[in-house]
Amino acid sequence: MSLPPDPHSAGNTSRSHEELVALAHALQAHIDLSNEILAVVQQEHQRLKGNKIEDLAELQSARQDMMERLTLAQAKIAEHKDVWGELTNSQKQSMPEIGQRLKQCTDLIMKIVSLDRENEQLMLRNKLVPPGHLPPAERQNPNLVAKIYKDKL
Numbered sequence: 001m002s003l004p005p006d007p008h009s010a011g012n013t014s015r016s017h018e019e020l021v022a023l024a025h026a027l028q029a030h031i032d033l034s035n036e037i038l039a040v041v042q043q044e045h046q047r048l049k050g051n052k053i054e055d056l057a058e059l060q061s062a063r064q065d066m067m068e069r070l071t072l073a074q075a076k077i078a079e080h081k082d083v084w085g086e087l088t089n090s091q092k093q094s095m096p097e098i099g100q101r102l103k104q105c106t107d108l109i110m111k112i113v114s115l116d117r118e119n120e121q122l123m124l125r126n127k128l129v130p131p132g133h134l135p136p137a138e139r140q141n142p143n144l145v146a147k148i149y150k151d152k153l
Contacts, residue, residue: 016083020095023080027101030073034108037066041115048122 040062047053084098092099 019080019083020098023077023084024098024101026073026076026080027098027105030077031101031104031108033066033069033073034105034112037070038108038112038115040066041112041119044119045115045122048119048126048128051126053126053128 044053044062084092087095
């Protein structure tokens with residue numbers, strides 16, 4: 001004996017599909033913005049390597065607008081990510097474009113973070129970082145944490 005179709009399931013499927021389409025668009029917007037951010041970070045890197053920056057404010061101005069846009073892009077993704085999380089693996093595999101966009105986002109973020117860390121090091125070498133913004137000693141000396149832990153034993 002089969003159950004009658006649930007009148008709400010068709011609406012839920014349509015709503016889920018709409019949210020997945022919205023998620024795909026939000027991911028693409030995030031990818032586009034991440035590419036812009038990567039371009040800015042790469043330009044900073046070239047300028048820092050050539051020691052062509054004399055003022056830290058010059059670097060920060062290009063980032064400020066993008067940070068606000070990034071916050072908005074992340075909020076758009078968060079609005080729709082629950083639908084993706086509720087899908088089974090086979091359902092996710094039937095929508096490879098979303099998986100590909102998620103991977104692109106992750107790859108771009110890793111490139112940005114890695115290059116930005118190099119830029120941080122270059123700023124430190126070029127003495128472009130105010131003393132209040134220097135990383136804590138624990139980050140510069142990873143053995144310090146182990147030593148503190150060992151001393152407590």
